[in-house]
Amino acid sequence: GIQVEQSPxxxxxxxxxxxxxxxxFSDSVNNLQWxxxxxxxxxxxxxxxxxxxxxxGRLSATTVATERYSLLYISSSQTTDSGVYFCAVWxxxxxxxxxxxxxxxxxxxxxx
Amino acid sequence: xxxxxxxxxHEVTEMGQEVTLRCKPISGHNSLFWYRQTMMRGLELLxxxxxxxPIDDSGMPEDRFSAxxxxxxxxxxxxxxxxxxxxxxxxxxxxxxxxxxxFGPGTRLTVL
Numbered sequence: 001g002i003q004v005e006q007s008p009x010x011x012x013x014x015x016x017x018x019x020x021x022x023x024x025f026s027d028s029v030n031n032l033q034w035x036x037x038x039x040x041x042x043x044x045x046x047x048x049x050x051x052x053x054x055x056x057g058r059l060s061a062t063t064v065a066t067e068r069y070s071l072l073y074i075s076s077s078q079t080t081d082s083g084v085y086f087c088a089v090w091x092x093x094x095x096x097x098x099x100x101x102x103x104x105x106x107x108x109x110x111x112x
Numbered sequence: 113x114x115x116x117x118x119x120x121x122h123e124v125t126e127m128g129q130e131v132t133l134r135c136k137p138i139s140g141h142n143s144l145f146w147y148r149q150t151m152m153r154g155l156e157l158l159x160x161x162x163x164x165x166p167i168d169d170s171g172m173p174e175d176r177f178s179a180x181x182x183x184x185x186x187x188x189x190x191x192x193x194x195x196x197x198x199x200x201x202x203x204x205x206x207x208x209x210x211x212x213x214x215f216g217p218g219t220r221l222t223v224l
Contacts, residue, residue: 030210031210031212033212033213041201041217041218041220042215042217042218043203043215043218045212045215048211048212086155088155099147099160099171100145100147100155100157100205100213101157102154102155104154105154
């Protein structure tokens with residue numbers, strides 16, 4: 001099946017710093033989502049981004065589907081940004097929705 | 113609008129007991145997914161339904177696991193008999209076919 005690799009696996013930053021999280025995938029995908037899993041375990045949708053660039057406040061994401069990678073940018077980090085960031089892809093199959101294949105995540109800690 | 117609703121939020125049971133997890137998808141969504149999250153295996157798809165019909169259950173670990181979707185607003189995941197290695201967080205997600213998936217808060221299952 002498709003492989004999803006995220007880097008770095010762990011990241012510790014000071015409040016106010018910027019960061020870039022990367023997601024590489026081994027095959028073409030129909031779609032891609034970024035999630036934030038907060039310390040309470042809830043999976044929060046960040047971006048639904050098959051290609052191109054999107055921005056939402058301090059967060060933005062870029063997917064280059066032809067080169068099989070996506071980037072998540074976090075600017076001016078806050079302690080509430082701490083948690084695990086997951087990239088998940090939809091592998092290509094015939095018709096209909098399929099389950100997401102998740103990467104192992106980037107564990108981000110923002111220190112005050 | 114209500115998101116995906118799961119119950120119970122926490123379940124502690126003894127080995128050999130039957131466990132039933134419940135999910136109510138977002139109204140109007142026609143795809144429903146069950147995922148499991150463990151430290152060892154991360155987030156993995158168990159089964160998904162399109163228009164109440166099971167499409168792919170290849171992720172279901174063994175015959176002790178079963179899932180049903182009797183109507184568009186309700187699904188169950190049953191484990192019988194439960195084993196300690198089934199301890200995990202079980203997530204339900206829903207979407208319109210082919211579009212962004214939204215996750216419920218999860219059910220944390222502990223099998224003693």
